[in-house]
Amino acid sequence: MSQGKRITLAVLIIFVIAGGIMAVEMIRRQTQQTPTAAGSPTLAPGSIPIYRDGALVNGFTPEALQALEEASFVDAEEGKTQQGWLLRDVLALYLDTTSLKPETQITVSSSSRKKSVDLTWAEVAEPQNHVQFDLSGRGTLKLVSVLERLDTRDEWVQDVDKIEVRTP
Amino acid sequence: MKSRYFSTFQLILLALFAALIVVAKIALKTPLQMSGHSGIFWMAIVIVAAGVVPKPGAVSLVGLTSGILAAFLGMGDLGALNTFLSYTMVGISADLILLLLRNPENLVVAALTGVIGHLGKLLVKWALGTLTGAPVGFLALGMARSIISYIIFGALGGLLGGLTLLALRKAGFFAYLAEKR
Numbered sequence: 001m002s003q004g005k006r007i008t009l010a011v012l013i014i015f016v017i018a019g020g021i022m023a024v025e026m027i028r029r030q031t032q033q034t035p036t037a038a039g040s041p042t043l044a045p046g047s048i049p050i051y052r053d054g055a056l057v058n059g060f061t062p063e064a065l066q067a068l069e070e071a072s073f074v075d076a077e078e079g080k081t082q083q084g085w086l087l088r089d090v091l092a093l094y095l096d097t098t099s100l101k102p103e104t105q106i107t108v109s110s111s112s113r114k115k116s117v118d119l120t121w122a123e124v125a126e127p128q129n130h131v132q133f134d135l136s137g138r139g140t141l142k143l144v145s146v147l148e149r150l151d152t153r154d155e156w157v158q159d160v161d162k163i164e165v166r167t168p
Numbered sequence: 169m170k171s172r173y174f175s176t177f178q179l180i181l182l183a184l185f186a187a188l189i190v191v192a193k194i195a196l197k198t199p200l201q202m203s204g205h206s207g208i209f210w211m212a213i214v215i216v217a218a219g220v221v222p223k224p225g226a227v228s229l230v231g232l233t234s235g236i237l238a239a240f241l242g243m244g245d246l247g248a249l250n251t252f253l254s255y256t257m258v259g260i261s262a263d264l265i266l267l268l269l270r271n272p273e274n275l276v277v278a279a280l281t282g283v284i285g286h287l288g289k290l291l292v293k294w295a296l297g298t299l300t301g302a303p304v305g306f307l308a309l310g311m312a313r314s315i316i317s318y319i320i321f322g323a324l325g326g327l328l329g330g331l332t333l334l335a336l337r338k339a340g341f342f343a344y345l346a347e348k349r
Contacts, residue, residue, distance in 0.1 A: 006268050010280045013265070017287050018315045021294055025311045028298070046303070079197065112302040137203020137317070138294070139310010140303055153245050161303045 048141065050094050051164045058094045060163070067093065073130045075144065077152045082144045084134040087163075088125050095165065097125070105166040108143045110159045117143065117150055117157050133160070174229075178221045185217040186233035189255070193243065203314045204286060207321035208328065211282035214262050215329025218272045218281070219336070220345070224263060227285075231259015246296065254292040261288030273337065275330045282326020283319050290318045 029046060043049055047059030065085060072083040087108070091097055102122035109116030124131045131150070133141040142158040149155060174182070192209040217230045235255030238244065244251035262285030269277040294311070336342065 003269075003274075006270075007276060007280065010265055010269055010284065014280070014283055014287065014319065017284075017291060018319070021291070021315060022312060024298070110303075112297070112300055135310070137314045138297070138302075139313065158245065159297075159302050 048160055049162055050091070051162070052095060053165070053167055060090055060094070064090070064093050071127070071130060071132050073146060075151065076146075082130075082132070082134045084132050084141075084144075086127065086130070086132045087119075087143065088127075088131070090133070091124070091163075091165070097121075100125075100165070101167065103168050105164075105168060107162075107164040107166070108157050108160055109162045109164070110157050111161055112159050113157070115157045117155070119147075119150075123147060174221070174223065174226070178223075178226070179229075182217060182221055182226055182229050183233055185213055185220075186230045186237060189213050189230070189234040190237045190241065190243070193238070194241075202317045202321070204290065204318040204321045207282070207286040207289075207318060208325045210258065211262075211286055211322050211325025212328035212332060214258060214285055215272050215278050215281060215326050216332050216336075218262065218266055219329075219333035220341075222272075224267055226263070227266065228256070228259040228263045231256045231262070234259075246293065250293065250296050253296070254289045257288040257292045258285045261285050261291075273330060273333045275327060275334075278330025278333070279323040279326040282324070282329065283322040286318050286322025286325065287315075290315065 043056075043059040044061050047061045049059050050057045068085045068089045070083060071086050072081050074081050087106070088097070091100075091106070100121040102120060102125075104121040106119045106121060106124055107116055108119070119131060123129055129145055129147050131143070131145045131147065134144050136142050136158060140159045142156050143150065143160055144156050145151060150157075189210055192213060193206055196206070196209050198205050198208075214227055214230060218227045232255075235252040238255050239248040239252040242248070244254070262281050265281050265284040266272060266277075269280060272278050272281060
């Protein structure tokens, strides 16, 4: 086999790998069904459901990002810029945040990573805390912050798939 | 006496390359906010290893050794198994494609090997994520962005490795190695 043919074959392999991953991801996106109770809003694939006191309020979608201002900070652990959208701004899109008390519990969790973090509205609402989402390499969201219990890679909540708001 | 596949000298070189991959991953940080950007260092070292020890299996051994080192050092945020498999897969996929393309000193071959080796790592991370129930991307094209980023940085790393091999040849390093043998 000539070198030209070998190189063509290698390029073909690259397309097969990339195409295979994209095809499976598309199938997963189309077949993903998040069960919702009757009368609850329907969730778009990839959206992140927001619950208030156990009831589904809505799903946070990428379209909503256009309405949000970006925020950023440099994390102390790795010195990387974490850039994304403040959780308080995301919640304000779907909830009446004036009704939230400072002690209202907000839990952001990831079922695949088996990780979650409990925050109060007072912590989330304070912009200096930078409680915000950052886009991961594979297009999922991770929750990061400068708060002591959320400021290292181990503490971040990667692959976020649920936001719960509970009034005490 | 039956000669061994890798000489002790070659094994030492491969172990050094494996350690270099782990050190590069820890020490060399770029301000780029793109996934897979470390591939620019990673794949360069893999290509240099493939050129310095030009035997099938050499790069797999580098991947395996660096995977063991990285897993024991607790690197990566997806657990030791994910770290071990992704590092090992870089070596195995680079080795397999070099069986087809052969000479890593050819810059096109080096770039393509860099891309396929790096995509091997992405494939492992994605497959393990999918198997463990990671959600589909928040952004519909998030994965496409990631793939493109891996391809670009894999190719750049491969090119860097290929250029390093050419520079080593020009400097007489391979003549020195031949004398050692």
